[in-house]
Every structure is written in C-alpha cells, then in structure tokens.
Amino acid sequence: xxxxxxxxxxxxxxxxxxxxxxxxxxxxxxxxxxxxxxxxxxxxxxxxxxxxxxxxxxxxxxxxxxxxxxxxxxxxxxxxxxxxxxxxxxxxxxxxxxxxxxxxxxxxxxxxxx
Amino acid sequence: xxxxxxxxxxxxxxxxxxxxxxxxxxxxxxxxxxxxxxxxxxxxxxxxxxxxxxxxxxxxxxxxxxxxxxxxxxxxxxxxxxxxxxxxxxxxxxxxxxxxxxxxxxxxxxxxxxxxxxxxxxxxxxxxxxxx
Numbered sequence: 001x002x003x004x005x006x007x008x009x010x011x012x013x014x015x016x017x018x019x020x021x022x023x024x025x026x027x028x029x030x031x032x033x034x035x036x037x038x039x040x041x042x043x044x045x046x047x048x049x050x051x052x053x054x055x056x057x058x059x060x061x062x063x064x065x066x067x068x069x070x071x072x073x074x075x076x077x078x079x080x081x082x083x084x085x086x087x088x089x090x091x092x093x094x095x096x097x098x099x100x101x102x103x104x105x106x107x108x109x110x111x112x113x114x
Numbered sequence: 115x116x117x118x119x120x121x122x123x124x125x126x127x128x129x130x131x132x133x134x135x136x137x138x139x140x141x142x143x144x145x146x147x148x149x150x151x152x153x154x155x156x157x158x159x160x161x162x163x164x165x166x167x168x169x170x171x172x173x174x175x176x177x178x179x180x181x182x183x184x185x186x187x188x189x190x191x192x193x194x195x196x197x198x199x200x201x202x203x204x205x206x207x208x209x210x211x212x213x214x215x216x217x218x219x220x221x222x223x224x225x226x227x228x229x230x231x232x233x234x235x236x237x238x239x240x241x242x243x244x245x246x
Contacts, residue, residue: 019132022124022160052149053131055156056210084149092153092214093200 003028005035011043011112012036012074013105018050025061032065036072043112044069047105049080059094066099076100077108116172121162121186130159130171137173138180143245151243154215155182158239161211162186166237179220179244187236190228198224212239219243 001024006013012035014028032044046062048054054062062078069076077100081089089096102108117137119130134155138148155171162169166186174181191197200213216222221242227235 019128021128052135053152053156055153055160056214057156057160082149084146087146088149088153088218091150091217092157093210093217094214 003031005031007035007039007041008109009113010039010041011045011109012039012041013045013047015047015049016051018052020051020058022057025058029061029065029068032076033068033072036069036074041074043108044074044076045105045108045112046076046078047080048078048085049082049104051080052082052085054081054085054089054094056092056094059089059096063096063099075112077102077111079104079108116174116183119159119171119173121159121166121169121171124163127156127159127163131156134171134173134180134182137175138243141175141178141180141245143180143243147243147245150218151180151182154218154241154243157211157215158182158184158241161237161239162188165189165191169236176242179242182219182239182241182243184239184241185236190235190237191224191226192228194224194226215239215241 003014003016003024012032066076079102117133119133131152135148135152138151166188169186172183198213219241223240226237
C-alpha cells in the first residue's frame with residue numbers, strides 16, 4: 001500500500017495510515033527524497049496521528065526520512081504521535097532525538113512557514 | 115483458543131499486529147496496554163522475519179492477560195545474554211527488539227538452539243502481558 005503525499009505551498013505532507021507495512025515505509029522514504037526536488041519543497045510533514053504502533057523499524061524510517069530531507073535541503077517534522085504510542089516508544093527504548101516533532105499539522109505548518 | 119499467524123513476509127507483521135490487537139481488546143486491555151503489547155509483538159515478528167526467515171506466532175487470551183508464543187526455524191541466537199542488551203544487533207535494526215519487547219511485557223522468556231542443520235534449531239519467545 002502506497003502512502004499518498006500531498007503538496008501544499010512548498011511543503012510535502014504524508015499521512016501514514018494505521019496498518020503500515022515495512023515496505024510502504026521504505027517506499028515513502030524514497031518517494032519523499034525524489035519529490036523534494038520535483039516540487040522544490042522546503043519542508044516535509046509526516047502525520048502519524050492515525051498510527052497506533054511505532055516500533056523500532058518505523059522509528060528508524062522516520063529518522064532516515066528526516067536525515068534524507070535535511071541532506072536534500074528540506075526540514076522534516078513528525079506530527080501526531082499519540083500518547084500511548086509515545087509511552088510504548090519510551091519503554092522500547094526509542095529516542096527519536098534527531099527528529100523534529102510537533103503536536104499537529106497546524107503547528108508544523110506554522111513552524112515551516114517560519 | 116489460540117490465534118495463529120504464520121510469519122513469512124512483511125505483510126505478516128501487519129497481520130500479527132492486527133491479530134494480537136483484537137485478542138488484547140477482547141481481554142479488556144486499555145489502549146496503552148494494547149499499544150505496548152502490539153509494539154512488542156511487532157518487534158518479535160520482525161525478528162522472526164529478519165533472523166529466522168520463517169516462523170509462527172500464537173496469541174492466546176487468558177482470563178486477565180494475553181500469552182504470545184513465537185517460534186522460528188532460523189539459525190538461533192548464539193548468546194542470548196548478549197542479544198538481550200540494548201543496542202546489540204546483528205541485523206539492520208536498532209538492536210532494541212528483544213530487550214524492548216521484554217520491557218513492554220510482564221513475562222518474557224527466550225530460548226534458542228543455535229546452529230544450522232541441527233534438528234530443532236531456532237528461537238522461541240514466550241511473552242505474557244497482564245491487564246493492570
């Protein structure tokens with residue numbers, strides 16, 4: 001299942017749905033890297049508010065997306081991590097310290113417009 | 115009665131998460147407890163795929179908990195104590211699979227017979243999470 005990417009202003013917005021497979025996350029990482037230049041995007045927002053599990057693989061993909069975006073001249077922000085997902089990530093030992101996070105899409109748009 | 119999921123491809127990880135989520139909900143787990151257990155199952159399912167290549171996961175509803183039994187026929191883990199340390203990984207992950215899953219559940223046992231070609235080799239993980 002492919003994760004759709006919307007373009008708004010100079011930002012790419014990807015909303016990850018509930019049952020994400022490892023393969024769909026890998027494609028998202030590759031798609032976003034290519035879409036940055038096609039749309040001359042300066043920001044990427046990854047919305048995970050519909051996601052009820054972020055395990056180590058998903059977290060690594062989010063980190064990879066953020067790194068790749070930075071190397072391609074764009075800033076990536078992850079929004080919508082649910083409270084129970086946050087607790088589980090802490091228990092699992094995930095840190096995501098290198099990735100910018102904000103509460104929701106609205107906040108991320110404000111931050112990216114700077 | 116146990117729900118059984120065969121792990122052969124990455125979409126089976128999604129199926130394992132879905133299946134254990136339904137079992138946990140049927141026992142009356144809270145949203146936090148469900149997410150903790152589903153996250154642990156996701157890690158173990160991926161371990162099966164990455165290290166074992168093929169395996170089976172079984173989810174059993176208990177009166178106040180859920181029991182998970184996972185087994186694969188992979189090469190096994192040479193040193194379980196080392197594999198249980200944070201950050202140890204022989205694969206492509208973050209090395210949080212086993213220790214992370216242990217922290218997310220209440221009972222956690224891993225047994226492994228290492229060595230290809232040995233009859234009965236592979237890794238077994240048993241986890242139980244109790245409703246608080």
